[in-house]
Amino acid sequence: xxxxxxxxxxxxxxxxxxxxxxxxxxxxxxxxxxxxxxxxxxxxxxxxxxxxxxxxxxxxxxxxxxxxxxxxxxxxxxxxxxxxxxxxxxxxxxxxxxxxxxxxxxxxx
Amino acid sequence: xxxxxxxxxxxxxxxxxxxxxxxxxxxxxxxxxxxxxxxxxxxxxxxxxxxxxxxxxxxxxxxxxxxxxxxxxxxxxxxxxxxxxxxxxxxxxxxxxxxxxxxxxxxxxxxxxxxxx
Numbered sequence: 635x636x637x638x639x640x641x642x643x644x645x646x647x648x649x650x651x652x653x654x655x656x657x658x659x660x661x662x663x664x665x666x667x668x669x670x671x672x673x674x675x676x677x678x679x680x681x682x683x684x685x686x687x688x689x690x691x692x693x694x695x696x697x698x699x700x701x702x703x704x705x706x707x708x709x710x711x712x713x714x715x716x717x718x719x720x721x722x723x724x725x726x727x728x729x730x731x732x733x734x735x736x737x738x739x740x741x742x743x
Numbered sequence: 744x745x746x747x748x749x750x751x752x753x754x755x756x757x758x759x760x761x762x763x764x765x766x767x768x769x770x771x772x773x774x775x776x777x778x779x780x781x782x783x784x785x786x787x788x789x790x791x792x793x794x795x796x797x798x799x800x801x802x803x804x805x806x807x808x809x810x811x812x813x814x815x816x817x818x819x820x821x822x823x824x825x826x827x828x829x830x831x832x833x834x835x836x837x838x839x840x841x842x843x844x845x846x847x848x849x850x851x852x853x854x855x856x857x858x859x860x
Contacts, residue, residue: 665847676834676851677786721786725847730799731776733786 636660638722638734645740646712654707654720654737662727666698666705669721671736677721680707709739717741747852749835755858761823764855767816768837776849777810777820778834786834792818793840825859832856 638658646652656666665684669677683689683698683705695708709716722734748767756762768775776791790800792812800810807826812818822829836849 667847667849669849676853677836677849678851679848682847730788730791731849732788733778735785 636724636726636732638724638732640720640722640734640737642735643738643740645742647742648712648714650712651708651710652712652739654709654722654739656705656707656722656734658703658705658722658724658732658734660724660726660732663700663703664725664727666696667723667725667731668694668696668707669723669733670718671721672718680720682725712741714741714743747835747837747850749833749852749855751855752853753856753858755860756825757860758826759824760859761821762825762829762857762859764820764833764835764857766818766820766835766852768818768835769850770816772837772839772850773815774838774840775812775818776836776838777818778836778851779831780834780854781831789820822857825857827859830857830859 640656665682667682668680670680671677681696683696686700688695688697693710698705717740719736719738721736723731725731750765774793777789778786780786789802790810795812810820832854834851834854836851838849
């Protein structure tokens, strides 16, 4: 079976740094993606890690440890507009994606 | 590019009626995915196509659901007959999956919000 775990909610203040963790158990693994979804909107792609290590894209970074079946999304210099839900998603054999339950991030002024 | 296009954006129907959702993927993409999102169950993959061929439909809830992709630029998801528990936001996404899985980004459409009364 496939399962992903994420915290359901995270709260932080503007300018802070927040880390959203994702652990997974899947049969077959190619890589880990992160998506952002604002209320009423569609998920939008943030990052994809196929190899261990840290990938940085502006204020956002994503980390993967394949041996630990673990990854995280790091958001720096938080802004109000970062308030959204964040989903990790695993690309599994067969080339389909399994999404986590999502983490709702609230950024406070 | 216009991105992934879905229609209708909103659909309200009565139980027992047939519902057809439509999707136009991004030109050049070779994979298309249908998802359903609800508060209770989150984002669920229903079915996906690769080069217009259905690869995995194990996420389709039951026989009332069917999906087709007659060509590279169009796909439909049909529910017949519809039930209140089908109420959800249905997303279509497309991707250009590379053979070595070195890069995988899905582009989501705006979604269709379905309400079955």
